[in-house]
Amino acid sequence: MADLTQQQWSSQMENDKDAVVLDVRTQEEVDEGYIPGAIHLDIHQGQEFIEAIKKLDANKSYxxxxxxxxxxxxxxxxMNQLGFEKAYNLMGGFSKWDGPSTQ
Incomplete structure (x- = not known):
């Protein structure tokens, strides 16, 4: 896992042909706004979340x-424990996001 700043996260994502954006917030949070194109998988869903992660392509960048x-x-x-080598965490999260979003 790599913790990336807002700038690192967005610029690396823009240049990554295998980039997939993953939103792990609750549905209520997503309803308030999200990054366009993000896949929503609520981490609070526990085993359902893990099963959904297992269905993703481990060769992509998340x-x-x-x-x-x-x-x-x-x-x-x-994700790293499940064999995903390219998982990048957005430091500061959506609350600090200044890129494109739907609200």
Whole structure:
């Protein structure tokens, strides 16, 4: 797992042809706004979350975010344990995001 600043996260993602954006917040948080194109998998769903992660392509690069960066960090750690080598945590999360979003 790599913790990336907002700038590192967005510029690396823009240049990554295998980039997948993953939103691990609750549905209520997503309803308040999200990064366009993000896949929503609520980390609070426990085993359902893990099963959903297992269905993803481990060869892709995952740019993971939550509200503040804590849950997305946990999600990246889980992904690493499941064999995902390219999981990038957005430090500061969506609350600090200044890129494109839907609100």
């Amino acid at each position: 740019y993971v975010y939550c509200r503040s960066g804590a849950r997305s960090g946990q999600a990246c750690s889980i």
